[in-house]
Amino acid sequence: KNQVEQSPQSLIILEGKNCTLQCNYTVSPFSNLRWYKQDTGRGPVSLTIMTFSENTKSNGRYTATLDADTKQSSLHITASQLSDSASYICVVSFPVFSGGYNKLIFGAGTRLAVHP
Amino acid sequence: ETGVTQTPRHLVMGMTNKKSLKCEQHLGHNAMYWYKQSAKKPLELMFVYSLEERVENNSVPSRFSPECPNSSHLFLHLHTLQPEDSALYLCASSQDPGTDPSYEQYFGPGTRLTVT
Numbered sequence: 001k002n003q004v005e006q007s008p009q010s011l012i013i014l015e016g017k018n019c020t021l022q023c024n025y026t027v028s029p030f031s032n033l034r035w036y037k038q039d040t041g042r043g044p045v046s047l048t049i050m051t052f053s054e055n056t057k058s059n060g061r062y063t064a065t066l067d068a069d070t071k072q073s074s075l076h077i078t079a080s081q082l083s084d085s086a087s088y089i090c091v092v093s094f095p096v097f098s099g100g101y102n103k104l105i106f107g108a109g110t111r112l113a114v115h116p
Numbered sequence: 117e118t119g120v121t122q123t124p125r126h127l128v129m130g131m132t133n134k135k136s137l138k139c140e141q142h143l144g145h146n147a148m149y150w151y152k153q154s155a156k157k158p159l160e161l162m163f164v165y166s167l168e169e170r171v172e173n174n175s176v177p178s179r180f181s182p183e184c185p186n187s188s189h190l191f192l193h194l195h196t197l198q199p200e201d202s203a204l205y206l207c208a209s210s211q212d213p214g215t216d217p218s219y220e221q222y223f224g225p226g227t228r229l230t231v232t
Contacts, residue, residue, distance in 0.1 A: 004158070009130055009156070031217035032217055032218060041225065041228075042223075042225050042226070043118065043120070043206050043207075043208070043223025043224050043225050043226055044159075044206075044223050045118065045223070046220055046221075049218060051217075051218075061145070079137070081154075089158075089159070093214075093217055095217070096214075099214050100215035101171075101213050102214035102215070102216075102217045102219065103161075103213075103214065104214075104221070105158075106158040106159040108156060108157055108158045109158075
């Protein structure tokens with residue numbers, strides 16, 4: 001069964017600290033992996049997208065890593081800011097051959113709170 | 117703003133009411149989606165429209181009825197809902213429905229629905 005599991009479920013850190021969020025997936029075959037940020041009361045916004053051949057991708061203070069062999073990804077946030085408080089969602093895309101398109105499987109997200 | 121708007125932002129309805137959610141995208145995209153997001157659960161894909169034609173219906177109860185009159189507008193008609201239908205309903209759009217694996221979905225802010 002295609003699944004995306006994220007940990008931890010929630011996390012509290014102090015402003016300025018770093019943190020790492022984890023994502024494990026069982027999706028196969030695999031097209032790409034994305035990380036989204038969802039602020040409270042907003043829709044998700046894409047942070048990074050990686051294919052199986054990419055090991056790391058950065059977007060400012062956000063760095064995503066991917067190990068396609070172990071089917072694990074992480075999102076590292078450096079020098080956290082209060083505005084980083086949000087849910088971070090891991091999303092894996094896989095091809096649906098009968099439909100000729102790619103489908104997204106969403107994780108439940110990690111809720112991050114950055115405190116002053 | 118992502119270019120995808122949703123109205124209303126909040127909706128409270130009784131189980132016997134009929135209401136509609138509206139989504140509009142200003143991005144010139146050809147595909148539109150409805151998702152349901154319940155607390156602490158992954159986003160659930162409900163419907164996919166490509167060029168105004170429904171291409172996916174994920175076993176959604178008939179009390180949810182989508183309508184896509186053109187590529188810029190998407191509606192979700194609601195009737196005789198249950199309290200467990202209370203959730204955040206997100207609309208998204210993309211250039212195509214996923215034939216390109218790297219396709220990006222742009223989400224609206226969502227409608228927070230409460231069924232009493």
